[in-house]
Amino acid sequence: MCNENSLTIEKKLLDIFSAQGIFVFEDEYDQDLAIDSIQFVLILVEIEQVFSIKIEDVYYANNRLVSFNDFLEMTTILIEER
């Protein structure tokens, strides 16, 4: 049973991003975040820890995580599958 609603997930994700120096505004959710490789890894580590999920490479390989919405969608799916 999942306790997180979509607003909570979004808020927690925004906090994770801002802690890593990435500030995302609502009208930029579909834009390329231009994250460097270290920030990318640190964000994914935090997402796994905060939401207690495991992110398989199928979700991030081949440049699949580009925008904030990509991260949001992936996190939502993985929480539902948890």
Add this chain to the structure above:
Amino acid sequence: MDTKYVSSKFNYFFEENSLFLIYNTLSQKLIKVNFDIYKDLKKHSMLDTQKYSNSLNELKHFGVICEESFDEDNYMYHMLNKQIFRNDLNITIIPTTSCNFRCVYCFENHDALFMSKETEDRVIRFLRKNIPKYNCINIDWFGGEPLLKKDSIIRIMTAAKNIGNKFSVPVSSRMTTNGYLLDFQTFTELQKCGVLFYQITIDGMREDHNKLRPHITRNDSFEKIIKNIKEISQNSQCSFFKITLRTNLSASNYWNYKNYLLMMKELLGNDKRFEFDVEIVCDWGGDNVKGIYDELLSMQRSDFIDNIIKIQKEIGLFVDNSNLKFQGSRCQTGYANGFTINYDGSLHKCSLVEFGSNHYNNKNNNSIGELLHSGEVVINEAVNSFYTQLHTPYEKCRNCCWLPVCLMNTCPYSLEEDKRVRCVLKYNSHNFYNRIILSAFNKGDYIEIGDAN
């Protein structure tokens, strides 16, 4: 008038069976393409924009093609300057010079010197005052064996991570450890405070390793490290740590390297979080190595690398890909905001020169400044400029597609002695880079552009 596009001069082309890959050494992107794109880009002629209209934007975005008039050299130097002087802090911290191993080739003295609580507090004050000024913090842990001061590491890293979170500055950390004390609980504690990347050296099978890298008092060096690695692989829920397992090869363990890799394959399966790297044991300095001079490999490095690559490829383990990175041959010493904090709080540019390695000129003890009790750092920029200097490429290197990886970087100390820059391609061989590219591909670190054949 339509814009004309050409293949980037920094594209490296790799093909095997029906796999066609292009690695752009400037954008550092590995691209899988179909045969048509591969063939046309390899020709380095003008690109038919109509034919590839669907892929054009992506090819351009990842740097595989550029406008005909675009000056890629200028862009490369722009990126180089940006990176050397970027507002990131790269520090190596040596919490102790003591070590629980006595590796036969080690150049260090293993003096039992440890970071005091006062120095630890000074480092934390330094981080508190300085983290907000930077875009990113990279902390490397080195020794001696850093995990002999595990508590200090955790305190410093916890402080760094909390300050980073508060001021929105990412903090990443790596550690060079012998792995003996890296049990699963320690690994988990370190992961929580941000240590995600490790280098551990295992010198082959049990007998070889225990002979070359013995524990100071016990005979379980190999068993303990393997147990730790197995537990981390099986129990860690984190998908994004990376442990590079390095092997230093000499005459005594070279011939058994394949058996070692087979054993590791059985132990780790296809765990992508572990990568393999090798180096040849040579005289890195100090007195210890004199006892094993007759065991140093005499073959050419490129021949050695080719043999190792064949074995790695046959077994199918992942290899370390740091050699593919932009300025991959530049260590933290070469960055304007890079320095080492020693156990006693003294500041140095290079973490190795301190130990008087034979390979380095130790004229000025590479002292770079002072870490004051208040936590402020005073850097001698005149000394710093020696390390950040750029070298103009030799004429023959100007059109080499590996230039962004090499960028005429070499250790400033060895450059001072040799008066020449080492060619990364000759040093490592084509097969070396092919192997890394294939490993990155197998790991899924690539982008596919265009329809499959």
